[in-house]
Amino acid sequence: MKRNTWQREAVREALGESEAFVSAQALHARMREEGSPIGLATVYRTLAKLAEDGTADLLQQDGEQLYRACTPGTHHHHLICRRCGLTVEIEAKPVEAWARQVAAEHGFTEPSHVVDVFGLCAECAARAAG
Amino acid sequence: MKRNTWQREAVREALGESEAFVSAQALHARMREEGSPIGLATVYRTLAKLAEDGTADLLQQDGEQLYRACTPGTHHHHLICRRCGLTVEIEAKPVEAWARQVAAEHGFTEPSHVVDVFGLCAECAARAAG
């Protein structure tokens, strides 16, 4: 049976405050700074569950797992600023079809895919130029 | 100045023997089994360099870095069996353009992308069914 705890809700809320992907460590640190007594292991566990539920998105970077609150129930991808982490959810209609097709062409079944676009956001590009 | 060592060549060769992505740990273990006295740190260092050179491809999975020999000088992506690791290099022409476009639409510059397709290869699918 699944229970409702203030910890789960606290993680959900803290995650929602960030536009960018964050690590479990970073999220835990931020929550602590804001006075929450939540434990590190709980943050790890909760984020993993949220990702399973589809409530959060997971991104692997440099062997680190980064999470982000995402609009549930929708399949989408991300455009991420590699400098500041600013992230935008994007549709990838042409890619969905392409992925299915290329898998089928090679006799692969149950296809899934990982698609992320990185770049410099307008603000970071301006700052780098200035 | 860059020197030629038997270690570098040994890693290149061992990497080429595998159709699938392998971890530094796994590659080192395999090399040792085959009698090579190469050190673990060297395998890590060499794989990282090969990836920089574009001689090897890098894939992040479960917070693990996996490497694979790749045809140098070509931009391509991978279709990977999530059961046995069998990997096929694939072209993604439509995706290249799409990625550039979606980045531009949101004011992002210097776009790059991560695109991988996973699935069950024919052999693994058959084995799962039988």
Next chain:
DNA sequence: CGCCTTGTTGATAATGATTGTCAATCCGGT
């Protein structure tokens, strides 16, 4: 060929993220 400079190696320690442990705690149905 032998010497020297310096990039490279490898055993080991150190780091850092993540997971396991397990008793104490808390949720929620009765």
Next chain:
DNA sequence: ACCGGATTGACAATCATTATCAACAAGGCG
């Protein structure tokens, strides 16, 4: 309020990767 089991959290344990640093060896030179 009571009970059973899910959840928590401090801490230890694990796992991949990186840093150290003394010993080694590649290759240019005389």
